[in-house]
Amino acid sequence: MMTETLLADRPATTTPVDVLTIKDLKAYYINEHFGVRREVRAVDGIDLTVRRNEVYGIAGESSSGKTSLIKTLAGAIRPPMRVVEGSVKFDFGGKHIDVYGEPAKMQAARWQHLSYIMQGSMSVLNPVRRIKHAFNNFAYRHMGLDPSAFRHRVESHLDRLGLDASVLEAFPHQLSGGMRQRVTIALATVCEPEFIIADEPTTALDVLVQQDVLGLIKEVQGRLGSSVVFVTHDMSVHAAITDRLAIMYAGRLAEEGPTQALFDKPQHPYTAHLIASLPRIGDVSTRKSLAGKPPSLANPPSGCRFHPRCPIAIERCSKEVPQMLPSATGGRVACFRAGEISVQ
Numbered sequence: 427m428m429t430e431t432l433l434a435d436r437p438a439t440t441t442p443v444d445v446l447t448i449k450d451l452k453a454y455y456i457n458e459h460f461g462v463r464r465e466v467r468a469v470d471g472i473d474l475t476v477r478r479n480e481v482y483g484i485a486g487e488s489s490s491g492k493t494s495l496i497k498t499l500a501g502a503i504r505p506p507m508r509v510v511e512g513s514v515k516f517d518f519g520g521k522h523i524d525v526y527g528e529p530a531k532m533q534a535a536r537w538q539h540l541s542y543i544m545q546g547s548m549s550v551l552n553p554v555r556r557i558k559h560a561f562n563n564f565a566y567r568h569m570g571l572d573p574s575a576f577r578h579r580v581e582s583h584l585d586r587l588g589l590d591a592s593v594l595e596a597f598p599h600q601l602s603g604g605m606r607q608r609v610t611i612a613l614a615t616v617c618e619p620e621f622i623i624a625d626e627p628t629t630a631l632d633v634l635v636q637q638d639v640l641g642l643i644k645e646v647q648g649r650l651g652s653s654v655v656f657v658t659h660d661m662s663v664h665a666a667i668t669d670r671l672a673i674m675y676a677g678r679l680a681e682e683g684p685t686q687a688l689f690d691k692p693q694h695p696y697t698a699h700l701i702a703s704l705p706r707i708g709d710v711s712t713r714k715s716l717a718g719k720p721p722s723l724a725n726p727p728s729g730c731r732f733h734p735r736c737p738i739a740i741e742r743c744s745k746e747v748p749q750m751l752p753s754a755t756g757g758r759v760a761c762f763r764a765g766e767i768s769v770q
């Protein structure tokens with residue numbers, strides 16, 4: 427995919443109002459067997475903010491902690507996962523919610539203020555019930571409308587999203603994968619939430635349907651002025667849809683910044699590697715893969731967790747943990763040698 431073209435088409439975001447603030451967040455999977463405690467440090471000291479009316483991407487290879495982070499920020503964690511430190515706070519237009527201080531408030535905010543678009547629509551669509559039941563189950567009680575006004579609202583929302591009202595009478599298996607994903611986007615946005623979490627929503631779709639679904643998410647986000655946290659390992663999808671991008675490695679942030687700047691001039695060697703491994707039209711050279719594999723989060727390396735795989739690591743990298751500091755490209759980066767590597 428030609429990331430340059432996709433990036434050039436994107437309008438800039440101009441409203442720097444924070445809707446989500448995460449401070450020093452640590453969330454671990456903690457198991458104890460026969461008195462031996464095992465901690466998987468999936469989210470390990472994350473600070474970030476998401477602004478109103480932006481698409482904020484979270485990238486990183488498998489097991490870097492992306493899903494654990496979004497579960498934690500949505501207050502959707504279950505044992506053995508536990509938040510051991512830090513805070514997650516939302517500001518929904520003046521309505522403040524401290525996710526771990528006020529769990530009941532967070533529960534009440536679901537659908538109306540915060541909703542999800544998941545990978546694979548079948549997690550929200552019951553295979554043996556018509557689509558309309560999903561709307562009735564999830565959205566009806568949050569909207570305070572009588573049944574006919576609710577039906578009218580759902581139908582006009584579907585219409586704006588290019589879906590015919592007849593989908594409400596269909597069973598999920600009667601729709602294509604792309605159509606089902608459009609329905610789940612409609613379901614997640616019918617209450618006009620301020621905050622939408624999209625977890626790998628296009629991963630199972632083919633490229634053309636993927637473009638269509640991305641366009642739809644961007645359009646709904648723009649119309650509602652919502653914030654979207656968009657998680658995927660696919661950097662070309664981030665290039666197409668996100669305004670700012672965070673790169674996760676082994677439970678921590680490696681880099682964060684405006685998506686375009688991050689693609690143009692990655693400051694962290696891991697970001698540079700992710701961008702360099704994207705296929706480019708006309709380039710027939712073999713892409714060099716990164717040596718080694720992501721570390722175990724039960725026993726991560728000392729210092730910078732990326733240092734055993736980093737082509738420019740120095741002694742300091744194995745001893746000290748680099749902090750996220752302002753980067754030369756208007757973002758933040760956690761690297762003692764920030765900016766010293768170029769994309770091949």
Ligand SMILES: Nc1ncnc2c1ncn2[C@@H]1O[C@H](COP(=O)(O)OP(=O)(O)OP(=O)(O)O)[C@@H](O)[C@H]1O
Nearest residue numbers: 455466468487488489490491492493494495659723
């Ligand atoms: N229930 C669990 N118990 C123990 N460890 C877990 C559990 N769920 C996830 N993990 C571990 O937490 C770490 C982060 O996993 P997570 O699913 O958040 O990563 P991810 O970046 O979303 O990966 P993927 O892209 O493959 O979904 C991994 O090491 C994973 O093995």
